[in-house]
Amino acid sequence: MRVLLLALPLLLAGCARDVVLKPAVITFNTQARTAVAAAERQYDETIIRLNQQTADFLARNPDCGLALDIVPRRLNTPGATPAGAGYCLSEAEKAALTGPVKTERLPLASRETFAAQFRALGLLVDYVSFLAKHADDPSLTAAADIQSTANAVKGLGQGLSSLKTALGGEPIAEFANGGPVEKFATALASIAGQFELIAKQANDVSALERAIKSAQVPIGGAIDTLADSADAWACAALERRQIDANSYALNWSPKLASLDPAARKEVAQGWVNRAQFRLPAFCPGSDSPAAIRGEVATMLLGVKQAQNELLELANHNYTPAQRKAIIEATLSRLGTLLSRIATLVPVLP
Numbered sequence: 001m002r003v004l005l006l007a008l009p010l011l012l013a014g015c016a017r018d019v020v021l022k023p024a025v026i027t028f029n030t031q032a033r034t035a036v037a038a039a040e041r042q043y044d045e046t047i048i049r050l051n052q053q054t055a056d057f058l059a060r061n062p063d064c065g066l067a068l069d070i071v072p073r074r075l076n077t078p079g080a081t082p083a084g085a086g087y088c089l090s091e092a093e094k095a096a097l098t099g100p101v102k103t104e105r106l107p108l109a110s111r112e113t114f115a116a117q118f119r120a121l122g123l124l125v126d127y128v129s130f131l132a133k134h135a136d137d138p139s140l141t142a143a144a145d146i147q148s149t150a151n152a153v154k155g156l157g158q159g160l161s162s163l164k165t166a167l168g169g170e171p172i173a174e175f176a177n178g179g180p181v182e183k184f185a186t187a188l189a190s191i192a193g194q195f196e197l198i199a200k201q202a203n204d205v206s207a208l209e210r211a212i213k214s215a216q217v218p219i220g221g222a223i224d225t226l227a228d229s230a231d232a233w234a235c236a237a238l239e240r241r242q243i244d245a246n247s248y249a250l251n252w253s254p255k256l257a258s259l260d261p262a263a264r265k266e267v268a269q270g271w272v273n274r275a276q277f278r279l280p281a282f283c284p285g286s287d288s289p290a291a292i293r294g295e296v297a298t299m300l301l302g303v304k305q306a307q308n309e310l311l312e313l314a315n316h317n318y319t320p321a322q323r324k325a326i327i328e329a330t331l332s333r334l335g336t337l338l339s340r341i342a343t344l345v346p347v348l349p
Contacts, residue, residue, distance in 0.1 A: 183225055
């Protein structure tokens with residue numbers, strides 16, 4: 001998250017003309033910094049809590065070893081559980097199996113993968129800031145800034161691709177071929193390519209105008225892919241939370257009667273904490289009939305809307321005051337949307 005904080009400096013400060021909206025820019029910057037800082041703190045706490053549950057499970061069940069892909073007894077040897085038998089099969093029991101070994105993946109949240117979504121959002125906000133400056137004064141050029149953003153977007157996409165390759169053998173839905181992480185990385189590569197085309201024309205006012213306009217549709221389409229992938233990415237991880245609740249119940253139900261009252265209460269609370277989890281409404285299989293988007297997807301689509309609104313200014317003969325008002329309204333709407341980052345926290349209870 002700190003990367004995103006660094007990616008949101010005083011976005012439009014320093015522009016040359018009196019029409020520049022410094023109060024709106026300061027407000028926008030404050031909203032973005034506050035929202036991201038709050039999300040950073042709470043999101044970290046959420047992931048720590050989720051991963052602690054997995055650590056607790058492994059500590060209670062040493063027979064499972066230190067692995068996310070465990071070999072539960074119930075999946076491989078149906079029937080009565082021998083007295084004193086652990087949740088997972090021993091190495092000797094696994095070796096004695098005649099059929100394929102059935103595994104179960106424990107839930108684990110990686111900050112590294114989810115943080116990429118916020119970094120992508122921050123880099124796209126940088127692009128919106130450039131569009132706002134350009135909309136206010138088309139004579140301004142910023143080739144170095146655009147190229148820097150292009151390089152950062154490209155590096156982010158390459159990093160995700162490398163991570164996918166490293167985890168390619170793991171049964172993680174997010175990293176499957178054609179899965180959300182791969183699509184997210186591909187969309188980032190497309191956006192980086194468009195940014196590079198704009199940067200090459202940034203020192204020629206007329207050429208820059210054409211490059212920005214020709215990039216509008218490809219960038220918009222890539223943002224749509226980012227949004228779709230962000231939703232699918234989150235849902236794939238969240239579905240493992242439901243599996244965790246079932247595993248917890250199957251593990252502890254046979255043992256409850258033998259526990260003392262305090263331990264029984266602790267185990268029961270652990271189950272309630274897991275069982276109350278429900279897929280958010282934007283995931284397939286959720287309880288909600290509404291067609292809504294996840295928060296990251298919603299914010300990405302807000303960036304796309306801001307792009308379109310700022311580029312639309314070139315199609316009208318607005319006065320400087322009118323142009324100022326439109327830019328100010330666009331930044332205000334996007335700043336409000338960014339403030340919703342903090343509401344992501346309930347997604348990984």
